[in-house]
Amino acid sequence: MQEALHIPVALDRCIALLSPAIESSTNPVIVDATLGLGGHTKALLSKYPNLKIIALDRDLKAIEIATTNLSNLSDRVVIVHAVYDELATVLENLGISQVDGILFDLGVSSMQLDQADRGFAYSQDAPLDMRMDQSSGPSAQDILNTYSYGDLVRVIRNFGEEKFATKIADNIIKAREAGSLNSTKDLAEIVKASIPAPARRTGGNPAKRTFQALRIEVNQELSVLERAIPQAIKAIRVGGRLVVMSYQSLEDKIVKKAFTQVTETNSPLGLPFDLPNSAASYKLVINGSEGASDLEIETNARAQSMRLRALERVAA
Numbered sequence: 001m002q003e004a005l006h007i008p009v010a011l012d013r014c015i016a017l018l019s020p021a022i023e024s025s026t027n028p029v030i031v032d033a034t035l036g037l038g039g040h041t042k043a044l045l046s047k048y049p050n051l052k053i054i055a056l057d058r059d060l061k062a063i064e065i066a067t068t069n070l071s072n073l074s075d076r077v078v079i080v081h082a083v084y085d086e087l088a089t090v091l092e093n094l095g096i097s098q099v100d101g102i103l104f105d106l107g108v109s110s111m112q113l114d115q116a117d118r119g120f121a122y123s124q125d126a127p128l129d130m131r132m133d134q135s136s137g138p139s140a141q142d143i144l145n146t147y148s149y150g151d152l153v154r155v156i157r158n159f160g161e162e163k164f165a166t167k168i169a170d171n172i173i174k175a176r177e178a179g180s181l182n183s184t185k186d187l188a189e190i191v192k193a194s195i196p197a198p199a200r201r202t203g204g205n206p207a208k209r210t211f212q213a214l215r216i217e218v219n220q221e222l223s224v225l226e227r228a229i230p231q232a233i234k235a236i237r238v239g240g241r242l243v244v245m246s247y248q249s250l251e252d253k254i255v256k257k258a259f260t261q262v263t264e265t266n267s268p269l270g271l272p273f274d275l276p277n278s279a280a281s282y283k284l285v286i287n288g289s290e291g292a293s294d295l296e297i298e299t300n301a302r303a304q305s306m307r308l309r310a311l312e313r314v315a316a
C-alpha cells in the first residue's frame, strides 16, 4: 500500500548506470543518499544479492516507511538519519573509506507532497512547515514571520526564479502584520493576488515558484547539495560511479558545475595530449544530461523535470 505512493524515477536507467561498478566489486557497497521510501534501494538489493547499501535520509517519516518496505532486506542495508552533506562523516563513522557507487534522487518524495500537513503542496491547505526534517530547523512559517523584506525578495527571486518577487514580498509583510498569513492556502492566495492577471494565465499555478523558493530556503537545499557532491565525488573508488537525478535547474547547475570541474583536464587548452599528472581522474558516463523517456513521463509526472547525470572515477 505505502509502496504505491512513490514510483521510483528512471529506476532501470539508474541500475544500468551503477551496475558496472557493482558487478566489478567482490563485496559491493553503494550509498543511496536519498533513501525516500526505498524504491531504488529495494530494486538494487533485489537485483544484487551480495550488495550492501548505506542509505541516508533527513526525513524520519521516510525512514520509518522505508524500514518497513525493506524489512526483508534489512541485513544488507544500514539506514542513517542524516543530511547528505554529512556523507563523509557517516562513512567515516562506519569505518568505510570508499564505496562502489552513490545515488542521489534529489528533492521531495511524493509521500512528502501527498502528506498535506507537511506544507509542501500549494494545492492543499496546511500549516506552513516544509521541513524535510521535522525534528530540527526553522519552518516556512518562521521564515515568513521573521525575514526582512530584502531577504524575502532574495529568496523568492533567486530560488523561485520569480519575476514578481518584490510584490509578493511586499504582500507577505502586509499579511503577516495583519495576522493573516498562517497556512499554505493563505500564502497561495497572497502570491496569486501579487501576480498580474495576464502573467497568471501562463506557467501553471502561480504559487509554484514561491513554494519552491521557500522549500529550498527552509531545507537549505542548494548549499547542502554544494557541499555534498564534492564529498560524493571523493568517496567513490576508481571504477566507482556517481549518479544524480535533479528536478529543477538550480540543483542541476550545481551538479553540472561540480562534474565539469573534475572531468576537465588540467593541461593547457589546445594541447593534443594531456601533460603528465594533469589528466582528469573522472569521466562523464553521460555526455551532458539525460531526461526520462516519454513513456515514463506519461505514467509518472514526477519524471518530467528530471535531469540525470553520471560520473565515473578513472584514476586515484
Ligand SMILES: C[S@@+](CC[C@H](N)C(=O)[O-])C[C@H]1O[C@@H](n2cnc3c(N)ncnc32)[C@H](O)[C@@H]1O
Pocket: 006, 007, 008, 009, 033, 034, 035, 036, 037, 038, 039, 040, 041, 056, 057, 058, 059, 062, 082, 083, 084, 085, 105, 106, 107, 108, 109, 110, 132, 224
Ligand atoms: C525523491 S525522494 C527519493 C525517493 C527514492 N529514491 C525512492 O525511490 O523511494 C528524495 C528523498 O531525499 C530526502 N532528502 C532530500 N534532501 C535531503 C538531504 N539534504 N539529506 C538527506 N535526505 C534528503 C527527502 O527527505 C526524500 O525522502
